[in-house]
Amino acid sequence: MEFKTIRLDERDDGIAVLTLNRPEKVNACNFQMIDDFNAAMDYLYHAFDIRIVVLTGASRPDGKPAFSAGLDLMEAATIDQKATDASPDWMRFPDYSKRFFHFQKELTNTIRKMRAIPQPVIAAVRGAAAGWGFAISSASDIRVGGKSARFINAFIRIGVGGADCGSSYFLPRLIGLSRATEIIMTGREVTAEEMERYGYLAKLVDDDKLVEEAMAIARSLLEKSPLGLKLTKEALGFNIDSPGLEAALALEDRNQNIASQAKDSKEGAYAFFEKRKPKYGKR
Known part of the structure; x- marks a missing residue:
């Protein structure tokens, strides 16, 4: 642009x-x-x-x-x-x-x-x-x-x-x-x-x-998961104003449930055990 x-x-x-x-x-x-x-x-x-x-x-x-x-x-x-x-x-x-x-x-x-x-x-x-x-x-x-x-x-x-x-x-x-x-x-x-x-x-x-x-x-x-990075930014933004630990943990639980369903999660795990850099796409 x-x-x-x-x-x-x-x-x-x-x-x-x-x-x-x-x-x-x-x-x-x-x-x-x-x-x-x-x-x-x-x-x-x-x-x-x-x-x-x-x-x-x-x-x-x-x-x-x-x-x-x-x-x-x-x-x-x-x-x-x-x-x-x-x-x-x-x-x-x-x-x-x-x-x-x-x-x-x-x-x-x-x-x-x-x-x-x-x-x-x-x-x-x-x-x-x-x-x-x-x-x-x-x-x-x-x-x-x-x-x-x-x-x-x-x-x-x-x-x-x-x-x-x-x-x-x-x-x-x-x-x-x-x-x-x-x-x-x-x-x-x-x-x-x-x-x-x-x-x-x-x-x-x-x-x-x-x-x-x-x-x-x-x-x-x-080198980080595209979705994982977005969810991390989201969690930091919300939890700086979190009313308490339970609310912060609830958001983190929700985000991890979402992230674990993405293909990036498997790629990240395989890369870790194979001692190589993960290969994520832009999205």
Whole structure:
């Protein structure tokens, strides 16, 4: 698929690389990127031959690394202005409160839809991940960072609440409430080294090794059962909010019953006993 502000490169091996692609704006999220990102997630939801997604950002025109500077504030400031032919449909609501309500829904749909796709998402972060950029990194399943990565909860810096785009949901679960509270409330710049210590980053590597590391993790996931991997992501997503052990076990029991009926289950068992890599299809 082709988009205006992102690139989605589908590889033959079942890995897709999604690149935020507004390098001249440090990959800041504008109205078009919101539409593009949501459309990409809708596509990925039914793209059964894509098994893993690597999420990254295009480098700036001067070659400096970038993930995403967050929301494009210059464009966001136009929400209270008259819609043009190029404006999204929600800009045609008659007053600001309605327009902003629908804008916010479309923005946070990027998080909802990303969490809903069946593919594990590996965020490969170099440079600034601010605001929305920090949020989509946190909403990913696995995060690897280059040493230039910086994480900034920028929402609190612009006169609104610090909790936005799932930041108050994901960050406390990833690094603990105390640390997350300090980062969310202060909006300070957090280094990649600090985030690795907190367990937010699974791996920290030199910038020039970042994509290679993300791809290595992606290839290791390709060695797992396609259905088993989807059910694992589903279980982790639901059980982080499980009301208790019994509910978590019930979901796991259900998923294992489903997975064991697939041909992949037999292939995985045979491969284990024959001391070879399993041969799974893309589906």
